[in-house]
Amino acid sequence: MEVLNHLVYEHPVVIFTKSSCCMSHSVIQxxxxxxxxxxxxxxxxxxxxxEVDKALQKLGLRPSVPAVFxxxxxxxxxxEIISLQVRGRLxxxxxxxxxxxx
Numbered sequence: 001m002e003v004l005n006h007l008v009y010e011h012p013v014v015i016f017t018k019s020s021c022c023m024s025h026s027v028i029q030x031x032x033x034x035x036x037x038x039x040x041x042x043x044x045x046x047x048x049x050x051e052v053d054k055a056l057q058k059l060g061l062r063p064s065v066p067a068v069f070x071x072x073x074x075x076x077x078x079x080e081i082i083s084l085q086v087r088g089r090l091x092x093x094x095x096x097x098x099x100x101x102x
Contacts, residue, residue, distance in 0.1 A: 003048060004055050008069045012099035013038040016056060016067040023078040024066040030081065031068070034091060036099040071097030 008014045013031060015038045017024035031038050043049045043056075043065060056064035061077050068075045070093050075081065084090040094100045 003051050004069075004074075005072075007041060007052070008072050011039040011069075012036070012071060012097040013094065014069040015040050016043055016052065016065050017041070018043050018065045021063065021065050027066040027068060027078050027081050030085060031090075031094070034094055034100055035102065036094050038099075070094065070099065 013036050015024070015028055015031070017028070017040055019042060028038060028040060041052070043053050046052055053064050056067045059067065059074055061067055063077075066078055066081075068077070068081055075084070075093070081090065084093065091100070
């Protein structure tokens with residue numbers, strides 16, 4: 001878990017992705033549509049990518065990406081982000097994390 005904490009530290013929104021994951025692109029686009037500038041890590045491009053992938057799997061994600069952290073807290077994958085958006089909670093979470101101001 002320490003490997004993830006180090007990567008999400010001081011970033012309001014962090015998304016872990018893989019180039020082969022089409023849902024990762026959709027989640028990035030959704031969060032960007034609110035005006036948030038997410039920090040995006042391609043797991044396979046990280047020097048410790050396998051360690052990061054294992055840590056994401058330990059969080060219960062299957063597949064391990066996309067994995068979204070808002071305000072340094074693990075939120076979930078694509079299903080959870082879309083659910084938050086549908087329920088109208090995504091905006092408030094992004095505001096609380098200071099990822100957006102409007």
